[in-house]
Amino acid sequence: MSESHTPAPGRFRCCGVLIDGYAPASAVNALLDSRHGTARQTHLCNAFTLSLALRDDEYRGMLNDADINFSDGHYLAKVGLKRGESAMTERVYGPDLMFNTMDAGRERGLRHYLYGASPETVAKLKVELEAKLPGVDIVAAESPPFRPLTSEEATELEKRVAEAAPDVFWVGLGTPRQDQFVHEYADRLACTLVPVGAAFDFWSGNKPMAPKFVQKNxxxxxxxxxxxxxxxxxxxxxxxxxxxxxxxxxxxxxxxxS
Structure with missing residues (x-):
């Protein structure tokens, strides 16, 4: 695992998985440190993620091998706050993490790669994000096959990513598939991989996002x-x-x- 320039917060263990005590703002800062050539595995953990980890030793071990496990669950953040992570007053919501990192990353010239969903959705996602965030640098938007990549496809993906040189590689494949992809490909793609699931549907306009007051509660x-x-x-x-x-x-x- 690689080190970030942003100081890491404390960690706690929930359902057998180590969770990092990032708040939304510090989570964005951690991703702003991303640079092509440095591989980082990140995951966004919530109640569903941890329920799978409880039942699957291999999946739990994969999450624990990550560089950063963000708390993407309201109640998971409350558990962290109760267990001493004072910064965890709210969760690190995947769609917001994606949008806010792209927003702040414009000033730093952060380069982004979109990977997931259908060809229509990922193309629409790129258009919508570029309209909302003028100057954002999205170097590629790609829809993969809905199955594991063949060895030839994996090699071709490595080549495309090397040529595009993204700093952050956003993955929208659904849980647990996207977590498995991050674990398998972070070192091969040599950048920061972030699985954000439904963010692709939300920011493309395919599905409505829950109102803020619903999220906050x-x-x-x-x-x-x-x-x-x-x-x-x-x-x-x-x-x-x-x-x-x-x-x-x-x-x-x-x-x-322990």
Whole structure:
């Protein structure tokens, strides 16, 4: 794992996963340190992510191998605050992290690569971001196949990324696929990889983002469940229950791992 120029905050362990105590502003600053040629694995962890980690040793180990694990969950941030991470007064929300990093990165000449979603969505995402953030440097927007890359495709991707030389590589493939991609390709692509999932749909205009007051009160899960019940019921109802179980049993689990 590589070191960032931004001082790292404290860490705590939740559901077996090490979480870094970044607040939204310090998370943006950490990504502004990104430079092509330096590989960094990052993940945005929430209740669903950690519910998967509880049940999958390999996935949990992969998250713990990251350079940075941001808290992308309202209740995960509350757990961190209760466990001594005083900066964690709110979560690091993936769509905001993406937009604010691109915004602040204009002054530094930060270069961005968009990777994920359908060809129509990722093309629209590029257009929308460039309209909202004049001068943002998006060096490529690519839709991958909805399956693991072949060895030849992986080699071609490496070549394209080397030529484009992005500092930050934004991944929108959905959880857990995007986390697996980050783990597998960060060193090969030699930049900072950030999986932001639904941010591609939100900023492209494909799906509505939950209102800010809903987000602030930790109810985005209910909003999204109401808008896509058939697709998301298991993620939120089962995932949230597993997360609560994980938090309640952390003391026993952490004592074994210390």
């Amino acid at each position: 930790g109810l985005e899960w209910a909003y999204r469940l109401a808008t896509e019940p058939r697709r998301l019921w298991k993620r939120y109802l089962v995932g949230n229950t597993m997360f609560v179980y994980g938090v309640m049993t952390d003391r026993r689990r952490n004592s074994r791992e």
